[in-house]
Amino acid sequence: MHLGLNRLFSSTIVATVFAYSMDELDKYTELLTNEMAKNLIDIKPAWAMQDAAFRTNMPYNDNKLNKSHTFDRRAMSTVFPFFTSDIGHDGGIPLGFNKQTGLPILYDNFSSKLTNYNMVIFGKSGAGKSVTVKMLSARSSILMGIDSLALDAER
Numbered sequence: 191m192h193l194g195l196n197r198l199f200s201s202t203i204v205a206t207v208f209a210y211s212m213d214e215l216d217k218y219t220e221l222l223t224n225e226m227a228k229n230l231i232d233i234k235p236a237w238a239m240q241d242a243a244f245r246t247n248m249p250y251n252d253n254k255l256n257k258s259h260t261f262d263r264r265a266m267s268t269v270f271p272f273f274t275s276d277i278g279h280d281g282g283i284p285l286g287f288n289k290q291t292g293l294p295i296l297y298d299n300f301s302s303k304l305t306n307y308n309m310v311i312f313g314k315s316g317a318g319k320s321v322t323v324k325m326l327s328a329r330s331s332i333l334m335g336i337d338s339l340a341l342d343a344e345r
């Protein structure tokens with residue numbers, strides 16, 4: 191992806207579909223194509239250029255596909271689904287407040303809405319990652335009776 195004139199972005203969106211057999215791969219490709227079509231998104235399998243497409247999708251920022259689409263800034267921003275209108279769970283630990291609606295946000299690591307119990311916290315240094323983890327473990331101990339064990343790779 192690169193920034194062009196007039197804040198236009200010339201972009202290629204690539205995804206790799208993984209399967210253990212050709213039949214499975216065909217099945218997943220068809221399923222993905224159908225699901226995307228429901229949202230009016232037309233995706234194209236990289237027939238006869240799978241190798242170039244696969245390499246393009248590796249984290250080297252080297253686009254070997256000679257196909258791109260021009261997006262303006264607004265269109266480009268909708269491509270990244272980094273926001274959701276539905277944050278949090280019905281029960282769990284109070285995390286804070288939704289700045290837009292003012293409603294409290296509860297988070298339950300063991301909610302059946304989640305596919306697993308894992309969680310990862312990203313943030314720049316001093317953003318409050320350690321404070322968040324301490325708050326989560328303190329509140330989950332008091333509110334849900336959950337014991338926490340901390341392992342520090344750097345002792």
Ligand SMILES: Nc1ncnc2c1ncn2[C@@H]1O[C@H](COP(=O)(O)OP(=O)(O)OP(=O)(O)O)[C@@H](O)[C@H]1O
Nearest residue numbers: 286312313314315316317318319320321322323324
């Ligand atoms: N929600 C908050 N309200 C007020 N102060 C906060 C909040 N979260 C963090 N802080 C303060 O910000 C400072 C940095 O927080 P913290 O140590 O959690 O950052 P960090 O993301 O773990 O940083 P590092 O990557 O350096 O470990 C601390 O002094 C902490 O008290």
Ligand SMILES: [Mg+2]
Nearest residue numbers: 316319320321
């Ligand atoms: Mg920290």
